[in-house]
Amino acid sequence: MRRLVFLVLIILPAIRIAAQHRLEKLNIYFNEVALKETINGNVLLAERGRIIYNRSFGYADFRSGRENHADTHFNLASISKVFTSTAVLQLKEKGRLKLDDAFKKYFKDFPYPQITVRHLLTHTSGLPDLELYENLIKQFPDTVVHNDIIIPTLIKENMPLYFNPGDKFSYCNTNYSLLALLVEKLSGQSFGNYLADHIFRPAKMSDTYLPTTSYRLADSAIAVSHTRVRLFDTAYVPAYEVERYRYTEYNNSAAAGASDIITTTTDLLKFDDAFFSGRLLNKASVEEALTPVKLNDGQSLDERMDTMEGEGRGSYGLGWELFEQPGIGKSAGHGGFKRGLATFYCRDLESGKTVIAFDNTAGKAFGKVVTSSFNLLHDYPAIAGDAKISLTEVYAQAMIHGGAENAATCFNTLKDDTTHYYFSEQEMNRLGYEFLYFSTFKDCKTYAIETFKINTLLFPHSYNTYDSYAEALADTGRKREALLMYQKSLDLNPENKEGRMAMEKIMTQLK
DSSP states (O other), X not given: OXXXXXXXXXXXXXHHHHHHHHHHHHHHHHHHHHHHXXXXXEEXXXXXXXXXXXXXXXXXXXXXXXXXXXXXXXXXXXXXXXXXXXXXXXXXXXXXXXXXXXXXXXXXXXXXXXXXXXXXXXXXXXXXXXXXGHHHHHHSTTOOOOGGGHHHHHHHHOOOOSSOTTSOOOOOHHHHHHHHHHHHHHHSSOHHHHHIIIIXXXXXXXXOBOOSSOHHHHOTTBOOOEEOSSTTOOSOEEGGGOGGGHIXXXXXXXXXXXXXXXXXXXXXXXXXXXXXXXXXXXXXXXXXXXXXXXOXXXXXXXXXXXXXXXXXXXXXXXXXXXXXXTTTEEEEEEEEEETTEEEEEEEXXXXXXXXXXXXXXXXXXXXXXXXXXXHXXXXXXXXXXXXXXXXXXXXXXXXXXXXXXXXXXXXXXXXXXXXXXXXXXXXXXXXXXXXXXXXXXXXXXXXXXXXXXXXXXXXXXXXXXXXXXXXXXXXXXXXXXXXXXXXXXXXXXXXXXXXXXXXXXXXXXXX
16 A cells, blocks of 8 residues: 555656646647747637637737637537538437438438438549539529528439539538438427537536527637738738638528537537537437548558648548557547638647647648647657748739739749748639739739639649649730640640630631
8 A cells, every 4th residue: 555655656756747738838839829920719629528729819809900719609610510411420329310221211202212321421422522502693682591492402403413412522512501401301409409418408508509690690709710802911800701702601601410509619519528428419329429530442541641730641431531650659620711711620640749729810720730740749859940821922922012023923932941931822823813803903814814824834733733824824915825735735635625715716706
């Protein structure tokens, strides 16, 4: 007994010292994060349900100056899929469904008889995503998509599946909105009421709900999703006010199951504890949820981790993203993204160490912050160095303040500094269109042409750079030059149907 007491007296101080040392490292890291405004949102770190670190950064609403606090509500975005999966598995435990049942068994009008509940849970259905509603919204621009129009739209559009169900993994929000319909049908409750009765309340999540109307109207305490309208803008505005994001932020903002559960970091930790302690599902169901999907060829999904940085690998279970990292091991959770919003939740399956992070500006360093948080929880160092700066954004500012020659000089000066800057074909293409269609100042069209031109020189084997350059030339009346660029694009990609149509239209105009 004396020996045991002696060991305890030695071990307990050592544990306290290690915990204090970890806390000091976390404070040093997050003080730097706060100083550099690397994240705008909330971060919570825990171990087996016990909060180790909880901190807020920046503003819930830039316009009013309302700051983020520990009790600020956030839209979970795609982390919501974990809750939908849990609801489906609860109904499976009650014998109300089987995962390999055809979805058509429960919805007779569903037009794809080969798709099962499991295909929906694992994103292996081959269904279309938000593009499903493009024709509907072109015809009726004020449409807000709700779950009850999904199956009628699938019938009307009659789109072929992208692949045979089970052959591939392709992340798709439609899958989880259909699963919400399934929960409603088998439970006899609205999806929000089911979640409240069978998940939120059992997990003691008193600050969590699924809104019945737009979450922006339902909760004045929510963190507003913010974005910059253009790459060269410095001010943040609410994402839902940006007209070109209307399709996702208005038309597709109300379908349940795939997104839009509202919660706090502390409430999400309560879910984490309830799920892994067996209060929501039995042990077998938890293990099934965390088992990597196997495709029809018997192979498990194996890809780079989503959101987190580093050498780890990622897979997908039943509504859960699965990670495996060198030195850390296996973990599970989910990431989420909406315009101007990034969310992340991850739990180490062995140690119970958990990271929860929300950023209502979807900052570029979000992945670095959550990875560093997870590393520090495991007594590994944070990722070294600041997030790289977008050379496209630097180029844009140089263009705005000094013209095309100044921008080109600035670009050429910095392009080889890959330690501090990154460059993206897609970002440069986006900038060109922002100059072309979303700017009204003098010379904006000229800036667009210069931007697209540089992109063709930097990425000469990309058909899309020539296609975009051609579009800008045509828009400014330089049609013969546009024809040459469209032809170059088609030489690289003969399947570019839109480019071919644009080229034929110009040829008709020049006759």
